[in-house]
Amino acid sequence: MVKDLTQRAGFAGPAAAVLFAASVAGFAAMRTDGYTHGTKAVSELGAVGAPMATAFNVLGFILPGILVIILALALASGRRGRVGPTLLALSGAALVGTGIAQADMAARSSPLTLTHGACAMLSGLAWAVGLFWIAPMLRADLRTAWWGHLTPWFFLFLLANIGWQIAYQTTHAVLPGWGQRIGFAGYFLWVAITGIVLWRVSRDAPASKVR
Numbered sequence: 001m002v003k004d005l006t007q008r009a010g011f012a013g014p015a016a017a018v019l020f021a022a023s024v025a026g027f028a029a030m031r032t033d034g035y036t037h038g039t040k041a042v043s044e045l046g047a048v049g050a051p052m053a054t055a056f057n058v059l060g061f062i063l064p065g066i067l068v069i070i071l072a073l074a075l076a077s078g079r080r081g082r083v084g085p086t087l088l089a090l091s092g093a094a095l096v097g098t099g100i101a102q103a104d105m106a107a108r109s110s111p112l113t114l115t116h117g118a119c120a121m122l123s124g125l126a127w128a129v130g131l132f133w134i135a136p137m138l139r140a141d142l143r144t145a146w147w148g149h150l151t152p153w154f155f156l157f158l159l160a161n162i163g164w165q166i167a168y169q170t171t172h173a174v175l176p177g178w179g180q181r182i183g184f185a186g187y188f189l190w191v192a193i194t195g196i197v198l199w200r201v202s203r204d205a206p207a208s209k210v211r
Contacts, residue, residue, distance in 0.1 A: 009074035010202060013195015016067035017188035023060035024184075027052060038175035042184065043116065048104040061099025065123075068092030068191060074198050081137050087130030094123035127187055128158040143201050147193065157186020 027045045028035055030052070035044065044050060046057035069092035076085035097119035104113045131151050138148030164179025 009070050009077075010195045010197075010199025012067040012070040012074065013198070014192040015195075016064040016071070017192035019067070020060055020064045020184070020188055023056055024181075027056045027060070036177070037181060038177045040177050041180055042177075043098070043103045043120065044105060046099065046102060048102050048106070053102065057099035057102060062096050064188075065092045065095030065097075065099065068095060071191060071195050071198070074202075075134065075137070075194070080140075081133060084130045084133030084135075084137055087126045087133065091123045091127040091130065094119045094126060098123060124158055124161075124183060124187065127190075128155050131155055131190075138197075141201065143204070144197055147197050151190070151194075154186050154190045157183055160186075 024037075024042055024045065028037060031045075042060070046053045046060060050056070069089045072085045072089035072092060075088065076082060098116055101112050101115040101119060103116040104110050107113060131154055135148045135151040138144040138151060140148070161179050161183030164174060164182060165176065167174050168176045168179065
């Protein structure tokens with residue numbers, strides 16, 4: 001039974017990625033006020049006063065965050081080390097907080113908006129740092145060793161996002177929205193592939209190996 005639960009939990013990874021991507025694409029497409037992916041932040045889809053803001057926050061942030069927490073629990077099952085999965089769970093919880101604390105684009109210094117921004121940053125940083133603890137866990141298993149070797153490199157998606165935002169702030173030579181989406185793309189791509197890898201490992205492992 002534990003094996004079945006762990007195996008099913010692996011689906012949380014790709015489900016989170018699909019739900020987030022579909023929410024961003026779908027809710028942006030329904031906007032008629034000039035919203036574009038290049039010039040607007042993802043958070044503006046769920047900001048105070050935005051059309052269907054609550055629905056986007058639930059589908060785009062809260063539910064994917066819960067699914068990331070489930071993935072973190074699956075990652076910890078049957079493996080030594082808790083720091084990496086704990087940081088991944090913190091990342092998911094912060095993503096949930098990002099959806100709960102709606103940004104107010106008209107009051108960027110309000111406590112709610114600052115909380116929203118802090119949760120968004122914490123989600124990305126907790127994930128990026130956690131990669132360096134998760135990688136050895138995956139490398140220790142011959143079936144996931146290849147993914148363990150690739151995992152730390154996803155930290156570069158966060159660096160690319162930061163560099164992109166610096167380039168925008170200093171030169172305005174790039175559109176700010178794409179940098180943020182690069183960061184999200186790396187985050188959810190890793191989450192999706194990790195979920196698939198864990199599902200395949202738990203599917204093939206003897207029940208006694210999954211605890």
